[in-house]
Amino acid sequence: DAGITQSPRYKITETGRQVTLMCHQTWSHSYMFWYRQDLGHGLRLIYYSAAADITDKGEVPDGYVVSRSKTENFPLTLESATRSQTSVYFCASSDPPTGYSNQPQHFGDGTRLSIL
């Protein structure tokens, strides 16, 4: 079945460690996104990518690194994790906009990350 898969679903790590969250989609969507979800803030965009090898910052990019060497994968790396990065992280994908018509985003089920 086509879909978007995030791994791991749960992760506990310590401050200062590097951690990578994986995202894989089978729809061949050109756009991919990373969000974090925190109580009272809704979903905030961290980074997005319009195509392979094209990435751009979102609202809260500090402390995060992304890459997109293949269309289907969009890993998110926390280079030196901090407690403030404890959150639920969602990956999403979509087709490109057609003119001024936006396309729906399809979300994974999230990774719950705790940093001690």
Next chain:
Amino acid sequence: TQLLEQSPQFLSIQEGENLTVYCNSSSVFSSLQWYRQEPGEGPVLLVTVVTGGEVKKLKRLTFQFGDARKDSSLHITAAQPGDTGLYLCAGLTGGYQKVTFGTGTKLQVIP
């Protein structure tokens, strides 16, 4: 930074009651989407409204986009326990896929 404020933040109602959730911004959006998110899952798109004043119905859910395209509302008639979840509005700028999400409304419908 574009902001979307949703109200109320939390809502607990009895089955069969009606409710309205509001999504407000000082910014103009080319379109606005509503998503529903259930615990442990990602948001799922319910509807997209693109024209100022547009009203869309999805069974017992009615979505309206404000005339000035700065606000939107979601009205649920005769709420059911299956409507329980987190409702998120999301504003979009035409030609771009970057989305600004609202702060969310957590709805609980008690049987």
